[in-house]
Amino acid sequence: MAISFTRIGLLAKKQFIDNKKLYLFGVLAMMGIMGAIFSLFLITGTNLGKENQAVYLLLGLVVFGGLYTLTLFSNLENTKGRTLSLMLPATATEKLICAFVYGAILFPLAYLLCVYPLLRFTIFIDNKFMGHFTSPYVFDEHRAQLFLITAFFLIQAQILLCSLFFKHYKAVKSIVFICVMFFGTLIIYTKIIGYILPGRIDKTAVVEERYYKNNNLFKTDTVKRHLTTNTRIINLFTAVKYYGDQRDVSLELTRKQKNVFFLLPYLTIPCMWLISWVRLKEMEVN
Structure with missing residues (x-):
């Protein structure tokens, strides 16, 4: 059966009609939680700077987006739901596309439309009554912010x-799965970086200089100072200095190497969507 955008549209409409109460209460809860978090800055008198705005706004997107993704195929948890899903005149591909549209496009838009005005209102109160001069956060191409946004799609595919x-216990198991993937990736990256960077650095260091009273050099001793590179994973993010007695040396991966390490996790997103598609077909048949 070929992919039909008409069927995808009908699936999206049915998804909204079947879950409109859940979505309504979910939006209210989301706004309440994020509003309470923003209000804490007003209560404590802490300045809600641009960095804090970006972190809380994007972390909220990741957390609430993950919780929402868990509900997309909740109807398949029992036999009745799987039977009704199988009776729908739509392929597993179309259902997965519909889930992607809701989880990766519509939800972020709804989140920003609901939460960002709360953030702007909090900043207005902060500037008007608390005496601060805070500028509202507007997305830019800062690397950390871009990383959090792209991490949303990676975490969503995993969830x-x-x-x-x-x-x-889907939420608990999903958190455990994400933690295993995260720390497993760090361990693997540490091993790989260990092969790229030297295991130790031999740096010539001047350890002693003596002079006569007339300032003529009497003796200079040099020795090879061995510096062990034991924080390799940090080299992925920034240059790391390893200190000796008299000298220090800085190690850092090249830009191309860093880009490869950052892109590798995102290459798993199509694989996880493919596995999800296979699993969806199995659940409808069994």
Whole structure:
């Protein structure tokens, strides 16, 4: 059966009609939680700077987006739901596309439309009554912010995969799965960087200089100082200095090497969507 955008549109409409109450209460809860977080800055008198705005806004997108993704295929948790899903005149591909549209496009838009005005209102109160001069956060191409936004799509793909494979305690198991993937990636990266960077650095260091009273040089001793590189994973993010007695040396991966390390996790997103598609077909048949 070929992909039909008409069927995808009908699926999206059915998804909204079946879950409109859940979405309404979810939006209210999301606005309440984020509003309470922003209000803490007003209560404590802390300046809500641009950095804090970006972090809380984007972290909220990741957290609430993950919770929302867990509900996209909640109807497949029981036999009745799987039977009704199988009776729908739509392929697994179309259902997955519909889930992607809701989770990766519509939800971020709804989140920003609901939460960003709260942030701007908080900044207005902060500047008007608290005496601060805070500028509102506007997205720019800062690397950390771009990393958080792209991490949203990576985490969403992982949670969607977990929602199709786990039946009970999905949220807890999804968190465990993401932690295993995260720390496993750090361990693997540490090993790889260990092969790229030297295991130790031999740096000539001047350890002693003596002079006569007439300032003529009497003796200079040099020795090879061995510096062990034991913080390799940090080299992925910034240059790391390793100190000896008299000298220090700075190690850092090249820009191309850093780009490869940052892009590798995102190459797993299509793989997780493919596995989710296979699992979705299995759940509808079984």
